Amino acid sequence: MQSLYRWRAPVYDLELAAFEPLRRLAIDSLGLQPGQCVLDLGCGTGLSLGLLRQAVGPQGRVTGVEQCPAMAERARAKIQAHGKAWRNTEVLLTPAAQVEWPADLPPADAALFHFTHDVLQSPAALDRTLAVLRPGAQVVALGLCWAPPWQWASNAFVLGAALHSMSSLDDLACPWRGLAARLQQHRISRHWMDSIYLLQGQV
Template sequence: MSRATERHPAAPDTAASQGLYRWRAGIYDLQLAPYDAIRAEAIATLQLQPGQTVLDLGCGTGMSLDLLQAAVGPQGRVVAVDQCPEMVDEARRRVQRHGWRNISLACAPIDQAVLPEGADAALFHFTHDILQTPAAVDHVLAHLRPGARVAASGLQWAPAGWGVFNGLVWLAAMHSVTTLQGLGQPWRALADHGIELSLQTHLGNTVYVAGGCLPASAGGRPGRHNRG
């Protein structure tokens, strides 16, 4: 077994991820600032409307909160969740600093988070480990209304012809994810739930932005939204 495989076993590792982001929390905003345009693009694909409820899964230090809270407005709601206490502390400070009142923050693994029923949209921005956790994806999609919009973005292995960039993907992944599983098609779990995704790629095909809607008549968890 290679060292990379040892460090990145198939399933995401909660403790390893918390350890990773504990030390990154204080510098995370600086590290991610160059990718603001990709964040804005991912959020735009949600097509948020005033009054809607949007979930920010793996919200980190809350770098998406400004755009999200502005898009849903004072009558809307942003529910942001992350499992790393130090990242959530940063997000909480950001919310307090700006006096945003339409945001609730929680520290929990996504699959155990208390989420509102029937949310209008969900953002997975640079949250590969969450997308590779079936219980987390099921849990989120089960809390969305039929037709809800979903956006996911993050690192991916560059396809054939662009492989020269995959060293950079590997390097970035070593500092941000605990599994390399699924990096070829990171959005796959969403597609498997019937979400038809439109896909954009950036930075030599190493970063993707995927957006789509839950089926209008059937929810993310088979049968759930078919009731009644």
């Protein structure tokens, strides 16, 4: 899977342009407040970092987590391009299951899983990332899922996009299952003719 993203990295931002309204919806759904600390799991090329940073402001903190060096390099280039203004934004190059949280920092207030099917299917990644969130932290996950079988056009879209972006199609009917089981409460809404789910929940 890392090799897929190594090749996709140079064109990734263009490929994702059509999904920007969903990204905004997901980030708005986090309900971030100025000064909060938010994690962006599987942050890719850092397309969410600017909106997250805008939501938490200069006193907040944005931490991307990305395991593919080619994707992380692009995310870090976005941060560097903004100079000191984005000094509260960083990208950790690591699998989500091995996130090291600095001992001097309080636990994070929120986490975003945006098109991160592989992260959601890894119990170790979920356990580790939820361990660095405070009780009551907001969690939002958005991604592809199977629509009901009669929505064949939606499912053709999901299949094409999934083959292009995830290591397995496992649990595409309910990709949020593992995350939801670890949360205190959650709710699901469906978008784009049921091909996209949005989970909002609390640790």
